[in-house]
Amino acid sequence: MNVPSDLKYTESHEWVKLSKDKATATVGLTDFAQEELTDIVYLDLPKVGDEIEAGTECAVVESVKAASDIYAPLSGQVTEVNQAALDDPAVVNEDAFGKGWLFKMKLADPAEIEELLSDSDYEEILSEKESQDEDEEEEK
């Protein structure tokens, strides 16, 4: 599983790329999440100017098999949304960590960054998940 080391993560499978001064961030959905969701057909993203709060629902992603909420990884104000992804949500499947970013935001409280997961923390969560899935498979 692809988990870039220059990003921060959440347990709900969002990734965060911080700017050098840690004042702004780009948010997306992890490669793991896009693969679990399968073909993404629709995104409902926040609007530029919206105030979002860490841990609360701020967007919806719909795939051919499910509709899932996206949680704000940090608090702050939305400064840009990815119009290309709105026009063609498949870009999230194709390039989750790159062209498939969802929105950019200005941080309200940089201290919240500490709450995010590092790439190794996130990888650990994914491997735990994988072994759980395997156990379930065996039970079946």
Add this chain to the structure above:
Amino acid sequence: MDYIPNTEADLSAMLREIGVASFDELVAAIPASLRQFKMELPAAMSESELQRELGAMAARNTPLDALTSFLGAGAYEHFIPSAIDHLVSRGELYTAYTPYQAEASQGTLQLLYEYQSLICALTGMDVSNASLYDGGTTVGESAYLALNAHPKRNRIVISSAVHPEYRQILKTYTAGMDVQIVELPTRDGLTDLDALAATVNENTAAVLLQSPNFFGCIEPMQRAGEMIKSKGAWFVAVVNPISLGVIKPPGEYGADLAIGEGQPLGIPVAYGGPYVGFLTSSKQLIHKISGRIVGRSVDTEGREAFCLTLQAREQHIRREKATSNICSNQSLMALRTAIFLSLLGKRGMREIAELNLRRSHQAAGAISRVPGFALKFPRAPFFNEFVVTCPAPAQTICDRLERDGILAGLPLGRFDAAMERDLLVCVTETKSTANIERLAEALGRAASQKV
């Protein structure tokens, strides 16, 4: 579906399998007092006796077609081509169930797709769902939809010229929710636009207006819509589908949702229904729209195929975040409206609407020439309904005309005591010039009658 009762042999075989001696033993766990329920029924009758008995009971009803009716107010008498009854009673259409298995339901799905396409063409809107239960349901559902699509707003504004029963349903739908319902006053039969401007704010999720409204008057939808949209609220238009043959459709004056009662399109007037509700929206709300939608697609071999689509909106996928808990529709009645619209076509819809317009204006003229009677809102444009102020309580006038086999209209005193003398009269294409003259004469006689 056949009803196949169990035989004595079936029953004893089942009891033997369970291991009890009798049915009473099987239900012995239920307290005896609850098992002593006894229905006081008369002795059984033969089929012919029963037919006579029920026939005699039914004959005590007066069917609508035995009277000359000028009743409207949400349920309208229109011509129903007999082809509709013949087509919908075909077995494969009459019994078709929920089309979740697309591969086994192509016929039903295609019919609903045609229904949606026809309703979109009629309303000028982008998307139609596959129908809801009735006009009232569409009012409640559109409020849910508006709130869901504006999660930070909690005010719904509705004109008091919207059908009083629809307003009641809206209150029932939103009871217990953190939602504020604000009703707008009317002026000369139309929604007060100054009050509209003063009431719609940044917290308003939607504004619901009906046109023609409950009093039959055609609202200035274009202007109202501009005021509503300037505050970012959704503009919900409740419309009479027959009127769209001559009145500008909601899609052309910027409505975000166009909804209403589909009964005028080929469904008989009946106490308690079944009726059908149509709910349409602009493309912008397609991921929030309530109810099911049928889409046209291709199968694995590239052939045209129909399926339920955009189901991520619905409660079986989006669970508690779904707009609506309705996952069903009113298929058979939607089919009636689709056949009605297909039989009439674009020109037919225009002709029937023009006929309604002509006959109602003819009647309004004839009634206002009767001494003591006057149009209540003479300046407001109307379609096939209008309010008449009577020289006596409207209920009294109606009671007198009923003895002559005429239902003169709906007395409005039951909704508003200040309107005790007001009568809502509806004239559709089913009323001839002779019917209209007879109504005017009867009103004149009723007004001069001593109590």
